[in-house]
Amino acid sequence: MKMGLIGFILFFVFGNLATVAASDTGIPDTAYVECSGFAQGALTIRIMFVTDNAGDTNKIDGFSFPIYITNSNPAADPMLDSTLGVTYSGSAAGGFSALSNYVVPIIDSIICDTFMTCSPAPSPCSIEVIPQPGCFCLNDSTFCCIDSITCDTFFEPDLIRAFPLQYNLIALNLQDSAAIGAGRYLFANLKIQVDDTTTICVDTHRTQTVTLFFLNPNNHKYFPQWLFKCCKVVTTDFGYKSGDANCSGGNPNLGDIIYLVNYVFKGGSAPCIGRLGDANCSGGKPNLTDIIYLVSYVFKGGNAPIPCP
Numbered sequence: 668m669k670m671g672l673i674g675f676i677l678f679f680v681f682g683n684l685a686t687v688a689a690s691d692t693g694i695p696d697t698a699y700v701e702c703s704g705f706a707q708g709a710l711t712i713r714i715m716f717v718t719d720n721a722g723d724t725n726k727i728d729g730f731s732f733p734i735y736i737t738n739s740n741p742a743a744d745p746m747l748d749s750t751l752g753v754t755y756s757g758s759a760a761g762g763f764s765a766l767s768n769y770v771v772p773i774i775d776s777i778i779c780d781t782f783m784t785c786s787p788a789p790s791p792c793s794i795e796v797i798p799q800p801g802c803f804c805l806n807d808s809t810f811c812c813i814d815s816i817t818c819d820t821f822f823e824p825d826l827i828r829a830f831p832l833q834y835n836l837i838a839l840n841l842q843d844s845a846a847i848g849a850g851r852y853l854f855a856n857l858k859i860q861v862d863d864t865t866t867i868c869v870d871t872h873r874t875q876t877v878t879l880f881f882l883n884p885n886n887h888k889y890f891p892q893w894l895f896k897c898c899k900v901v902t903t904d905f906g907y908k909s910g911d912a913n914c915s916g917g918n919p920n921l922g923d924i925i926y927l928v929n930y931v932f933k934g935g936s937a938p939c940i941g942r943l944g945d946a947n948c949s950g951g952k953p954n955l956t957d958i959i960y961l962v963s964y965v966f967k968g969g970n971a972p973i974p975c976p
């Protein structure tokens with residue numbers, strides 16, 4: 668578990684400073700998500716906002732963005748780039764003095780040990796002979812009292828891969844650099860490496876300790892509207908043609924047929940990108956019909972494999 672000192676401090680600052688609700692002047696400000704393309708194995712998603720707030724006391728001087736990211740395909744094995752420089756590259760808040768981004772640890776398991784002392788019961792063990800609360804009859808002749816319970820909490824070790832992922836972004840203008848006035852801006856980038864086609868959805872969420880809000884220069888917070896969005900990575904984003912089961916590039920050929928035969932009938936490796944093996948785009952895992960389809964294309968002038976989303 669690692670939250671980062673800045674994140675922790677900002678948490679504290681927000682918790683204690685920004686307790687007075689301020690109204691959002693003009694029309695409601697809005698935070699939203701933009702799918703910004705796929706390149707070199709990574710999907711870029713932009714967290715944006717638009718504000719009409721004018722006047723020095725109404726501008727934006729701080730942000731709390733709890734983000735909740737889901738992934739539809741475990742085989743895509745998404746990995747978030749949580750480097751601060753990537754997250755806030757080009758951000759309107761990039762010049763703010765305190766920038767933080769941290770993945771909220773997910774509790775994997777809790778293991779507890781119970782320590783107790785047992786004694787022989789003077790008469791057959793029953794509720795009457797139990798000396799105090801916290802004790803119980805172990806059997807007819809023995810009672811036990813719990814001395815203490817200690818628990819260890821284990822967190823998911825690889826946080827940036829633990830989807831669904833809670834990601835908190837906090838930007839605070841602690842010095843007197845300019846607050847952000849009316850306009851449409853980028854707040855942060857989510858750069859997510861994926862190995863397969865998938866749908867990544869970005870939402871906000873609310874817990875006891877975090878919520879989405881903007882802060883004005885008087886440290887009053889207000890709550891912008893939020894628009895949820897999903898971004899898709901499809902087969903063609905990877906630059907491979909459908910049927911190129913071994914990801915060798917170019918048109919599907921005999922090598923791909925052999926690769927699929929091995930996968931379907933001999934327990935060989937799955938296509939490097941699952942959907943590439945689905946030559947007839949029927950959905951599901953590649954099977955014999957996809958092999959027949961590929962054979963027809965490669966040797967009999969049949970239709971080219973169908974690009975599948």
Ligand SMILES: [Ca+2]
Binds near residue numbers: 691692694695696718
């Ligand atoms: Ca407004």
Ligand SMILES: [Ca+2]
Binds near residue numbers: 913914
């Ligand atoms: Ca190939």
Ligand SMILES: [Ca+2]
Binds near residue numbers: 950952957
């Ligand atoms: Ca198929």
